Amino acid sequence: MNVSCKVATTRYDYVAMTMQTSQIQTKRLNLRRPTEYDLIPYTKYCVSKRSKYVGGPFTNVQAFEKLASMIGHWELRGFGRFVMVEQSSGRALGHFGALQLDTSEPPEITWTIWHHDHERKGFATEAGQAFKDYAAQVLGFTDMIAHVRRGNFASAALAERLGGTLKIGALPPSRLEGSVVYEFNLSH
Numbered sequence: 001m002n003v004s005c006k007v008a009t010t011r012y013d014y015v016a017m018t019m020q021t022s023q024i025q026t027k028r029l030n031l032r033r034p035t036e037y038d039l040i041p042y043t044k045y046c047v048s049k050r051s052k053y054v055g056g057p058f059t060n061v062q063a064f065e066k067l068a069s070m071i072g073h074w075e076l077r078g079f080g081r082f083v084m085v086e087q088s089s090g091r092a093l094g095h096f097g098a099l100q101l102d103t104s105e106p107p108e109i110t111w112t113i114w115h116h117d118h119e120r121k122g123f124a125t126e127a128g129q130a131f132k133d134y135a136a137q138v139l140g141f142t143d144m145i146a147h148v149r150r151g152n153f154a155s156a157a158l159a160e161r162l163g164g165t166l167k168i169g170a171l172p173p174s175r176l177e178g179s180v181v182y183e184f185n186l187s188h
Contacts (some may be wrong), residue, residue, distance in 0.1 A: 031082035045114035053149040096127040109144045136186040147179040
């Protein structure tokens with residue numbers, strides 16, 4: 001893995017200097033940058049009721065825009081969300097990684113399992129633990145946040161399994177009304 005980053009103008013404004021390989025491998029998963037080949041499974045997720053906790057369901061066009069944004073985030077920030085690929089089958093299962101729309105806030109740790117058949121198998125936890133190590137060791141992040149919609153008990157439980165602490169009284173951004181904020185300290 002050959003990725004180096006430096007802190008730019010603010011505490012949370014990271015600029016990638018070189019990015020040759022952006023992959024993480026775990027016992028069962030390969031985490032890689034999203035590509036055009038993810039459009040079909042990602043669109044199936046976006047147009048389904050599964051996307052309700054992230055503002056969906058979406059149209060096919062909105063799904064395309066969202067995937068294009070996910071791909072473009074890597075170019076603009078030098079980091080982003082990885083697609084989780086099951087090693088044994090080669091299937092894309094979902095995504096996990098960093099999102100930073102506002103550089104005045106810490107990067108947001110985000111995740112989604114695209115199909116219910118892949119839930120409750122530990123994939124998101126496995127990806128999350130590996131991503132947190134990557135974020136701390138490779139990207140140099142010391143803290144991150146997660147916005148979890150109220151009522152999304154599975155994501156709240158995952159945030160807590162990954163060491164997130166609920167920040168009582170924190171206001172979510174307007175794009176995520178009805179969510180709570182978890183803080184992750186990656187420096188220990």
